[in-house]
Amino acid sequence: MKKAIVTSMFAAAALVAGCGSNPMSEAPPTSTASPTEDTSPTGDSSPSEDASPSEDDASPLADEKADTGGEFADPPATGNDFPQLNASRLVTDVRAGDHDGFSRLVIEFGDDEKKDSRVGYSVEYVDEAVSDGKGDPIEVDGDKTIDIQLSGVKMPEGSDPQPFGRIDGTSAFKQIESIGPFEGMSQIVIGLDSQGPVRVTELQDPYRIVVDVKTK
Numbered sequence: 001m002k003k004a005i006v007t008s009m010f011a012a013a014a015l016v017a018g019c020g021s022n023p024m025s026e027a028p029p030t031s032t033a034s035p036t037e038d039t040s041p042t043g044d045s046s047p048s049e050d051a052s053p054s055e056d057d058a059s060p061l062a063d064e065k066a067d068t069g070g071e072f073a074d075p076p077a078t079g080n081d082f083p084q085l086n087a088s089r090l091v092t093d094v095r096a097g098d099h100d101g102f103s104r105l106v107i108e109f110g111d112d113e114k115k116d117s118r119v120g121y122s123v124e125y126v127d128e129a130v131s132d133g134k135g136d137p138i139e140v141d142g143d144k145t146i147d148i149q150l151s152g153v154k155m156p157e158g159s160d161p162q163p164f165g166r167i168d169g170t171s172a173f174k175q176i177e178s179i180g181p182f183e184g185m186s187q188i189v190i191g192l193d194s195q196g197p198v199r200v201t202e203l204q205d206p207y208r209i210v211v212d213v214k215t216k
Contacts, residue, residue, distance in 0.1 A: 063203055064104075064106055064203055064208060064210060065099075067099070067100075068199070068201040068210065068212070070199050070201055071199065072102075072196075072197035072198065072199045072212070072214045073197050073198065073199070074197050074198075075123050075124045075125055075146075075197075075198050076122060076123065076124035077121075077122070077123045077124070077198055077199075077200050078120075078121065078122045078123075079120065079121050079200060079202075080118040080119060080120040080121060080151075080152075081120055081151075082120030082121055082122045082149065082151050083120055083122070083149070083151040083185065084120055084151060084152070085120075085151055085152045085184040086117060086118065086120065086151075086152050087112050087114065087117035087118060087119050087120075087151075087152030087153075088112055088113070088114075088117070088152060088153075088154045088184075089109035089110055089111075089112045089117065089119055089152060089153060089154055089207065090109060090110035090153070090154045090156055090160055090161070091107060091108070091109060091110075091150075091153055091156075091161070091163060091164075091178075091181070091186060092108050092109060092110045092161045092163065092206075093106075093107075093108040093161065093163050094106070094107055094108070094163045094167050094176070094178045094188060095108075095167070095168070096167065096168065096169060096170050096173050096176060097170060098170045098171055098172065098215075099212075101214065101215060101216045102196075102199075102212045102213060102214045102215055102216075103170045103171070103172035103173055103192075103212070103213050103215055104210060104211070104212050104213075105148075105173070105176070105188070105190065105210070105211040105212075105213075106208055106209075106210050107148075107150070107188065107208060107209045107210075107211075108206055108207075108208045109153075109206065109207045109208065109209075110154075110160075110161075110206075111206075111207075117152065118152075118202065118207075119150050119151065119152045119153065119207075119209060120150065120151035120152055121148065121149065121150055121151075121200060121209055122147075122148070122149040123146065123147075123148050123149075123198055123200055123211055124146070124147055125144060125145065125146055125147075125195055126145050126146075126147045127145070128145070129145050129147045129187075129189040131179055131182075131187065132149075132179070132182050132183075132185050132187055133179075133182040138177055138179065138187075138189045140174070140175040140176075140177055140189055140190065140191030141174040141175040141191045142174040142175065142190075142191030142192045142193050143192075143193050143194070144191070144192050144193065144194060144195045145189060145190070145191055145192075146189070146190040146192070146198070146211075146213070147187070147189055148187065148188040148189070148190070148211060149185065149186075149187055150185065150186040150187065150188075150209070151184060151185055152184060153181045153184060153185060153186040154181065154184075155180075155181045156180075156181075162180070163178055164178045164179065164180040165177070165178060166178075167188075172192050172193075172213065172215045173190050173191070173192055173213075174191045174192055174193065175190070175191040176188065176189070176190050176191075177189045190213075192213065194215075196213050196214040196215055197213075197214050198211060198212065198213050198214070199211075199212040199214075200212075
């Protein structure tokens with residue numbers, strides 16, 4: 001009888017121990033798993049992707065693709081005390097492109113010891129363009145000719161860029177000839193089929209002179 005009572009007591013103790021390990025004691029590991037997922041670095045990556053600039057926004061030349069908003073006028077157009085040699089800048093690139101309603105020529109320059117120096121310019125239609133140095137005629141395709149003169153241009157040396165000779169044209173700019181510096185002056189001649197008003201704009205970083213010719 002005593003053996004049965006002892007056996008019953010051990011069975012009751014085992015039952016109490018089993019009841020003590022209820023599901024509440026196992027809940028914490030389950031509940032702590034969700035914060036780990038919420039704080040994963042995946043959710044933090046989207047702001048950096050949104051903040052990264054596009055290729056066009058990051059480019060320092062993006063501004064020259066836009067319409068500058070200035071007024072077109074019949075040439076001649078001159079500026080920056082042309083033909084005074086107030087600068088000594090190297091021509092580093094000459095490029096052209098078509099835009100909605102106008103064609104654009106961009107003349108890019110290198111830095112000058114005088115950071116705020118500006119290249120003088122003259123833009124006009126001529127019957128015949130001649131070179132500053134030798135006075136030789138400069139022939140270009142098209143019925144009309146634009147002669148662009150620049151003052152305060154540095155002579156290239158060694159490995160400096162030399163964007164001279166024929167430059168790729170556009171649908172409106174039939175032919176573009178870039179003539180190298182002579183005594184601080186440089187020249188670009190454009191041949192086109194029709195004569196339209198022009199607009200000259202200066203842009204910074206890098207320094208550029210932009211010549212637009214209205215085509216519509």
